Amino acid sequence: MYTPVCGTCPSFQREGNPIENSDIRRDAEAVREEMRQLLSPSEFVGSVGKHGVLQVTKDNSLLHNGGIEVPTVGRRVHWSSFYRMCQNIIDPIVERGGFVNERCGQHFHVLAGYLDSNTTRVGKTVSELEVPMPEIILANLHQLHRRYELAMFWIMSSGATMNHLTRWARFRQSLRRFSALGSRMQRVQAEMGEAIVGMNSASALRGKYASVAYHFCRFDGGGDVSTFHIENRIADGVLSPAVATAWAMLCYALVLKAVRISQYGIMEDGTTEYRTKVKEIQPHLIDGELREWGNKRFANTSGLDPHTPWLRENARELIQWLKPELSNLGPAFEILLSLADRPCSIRLTEGDSWSEIEAAMHVPERVEQSQMQDDLREVIDLATIMDIEDVEAWVQEVAGYLGHEIEDVSEAVRGMISSGEFRWSEPIGALITA
Secondary structure (H helix, E strand, O other): OOOOOOOOOHHHOOOOOOHHHOOOOOOHHHHHHHHHHHHOOOOOOOOOOOOOEOOOEOOOOOHHHHOOEOOEOOOOOOHHHHHHHHHHHHHHHHHOOOOOOOOOEOOEEEEOOEEOOOOOOOOOOEEOOOOOEOHHHHHHHHHHHHHOHHHHHHHOOOOOEOOEOOEOOOOOEOOOOOOOOOOOHHHHHHHHHHHOOOOOOOHHHOOOOEOEEOOOOEEOOOOOEEEOEEEEOOOEOOOOHHHHHHHHHHHHHHHHHHHHHHHHOOOOOOOHHHHHHHHHHHHHOOOOOOOOOOOOOEOOOOOOHHHHHHHHHHHHHHHHHOHHHHOOOOOHHHHHHHHHHOOHHHHHHOOOOHHHHHHHHOOHHHHHHHHHHHHHHHHHHOOOOOOOOOHHHHHHHHHHHHOOOHHHHHHHHHHHHHOOOEEEEOOOOEEEEO
């Protein structure tokens, strides 16, 4: 969002945002054009470009001439690349007077790359999926979203008062009522499309305003997923690159977990006691799904305080369960575990600034640990150290080669083995890809 041109306009007054911190000489379009020059958007989903930015555009949900929206190009998941991308977008916007409020949100898309028939020259859809994805993976991803929907709303909240810890749910309606236990996913998609219409009744957009939307997914004749593309719409607006990157890793880790658990069947969404508790808490956090239009788009979270211990425990349960998937995604696990206890919303209500939140999340020790993991992967991929008798001896050799403490390397190696990413090979005498 941006300030209007005229600082004396009544709509300029924003609680908690002093006029001295904003540049009132510029309107949103002027800043958007400056950001286009700075970020060099590629304007094509098949090209990442210099900064990973697809477009710099306006969003009609935002006041003062549409603020600014920055869609990015889909890319392979890598902590450092995502962090630099978020930092290159967020920091210059903040420097130019940008801010977030209850009209702002972040959408995270996880997909197997594809170009639809309208984009390709040959008039056919091109997909990275060599074969359709088994339906059970999408079903388990849906069940994960249902079970931990409240935890994600909690972790991804950034409201600044206890009565309004997050924004309304008009554009991210709960999907808990749609179960994959007794329905095929194509039917779940259709049911969501019928029940979650939102602003536009066009069939292509039906179901778009779910907390996690599947309206981009396509299915083959047997019900498997021929185009995999989900959109997580839960996150509030945030001005911390580390938090934004960690949220992206969370969305990705959920997909990896869905793949892993699918060998065991379809996941249930909790006991009767668990579901009863969720039903009790949900109206106090996921609020405003069907509220009439108005200037204020806050969720009413005034009754949430008695339930925060349960939310913290539930959020920690989610992140701990995802530790194997998060362990090789930079410092995402540590950041998300911290946010499970104190999301940005709680930090803001307690007086933290966005710069203080970023400093708390992006600490040097976490960055160094992430770099060490990258160094270890390079040693493994290039087979730099081989023919060692056991893991302990290999760790000592690698620690000496990289110049790291043996204890730090040993801890990192244990995590990489437990995550299933690497394993010890007796014939080779080194760690190898599992």
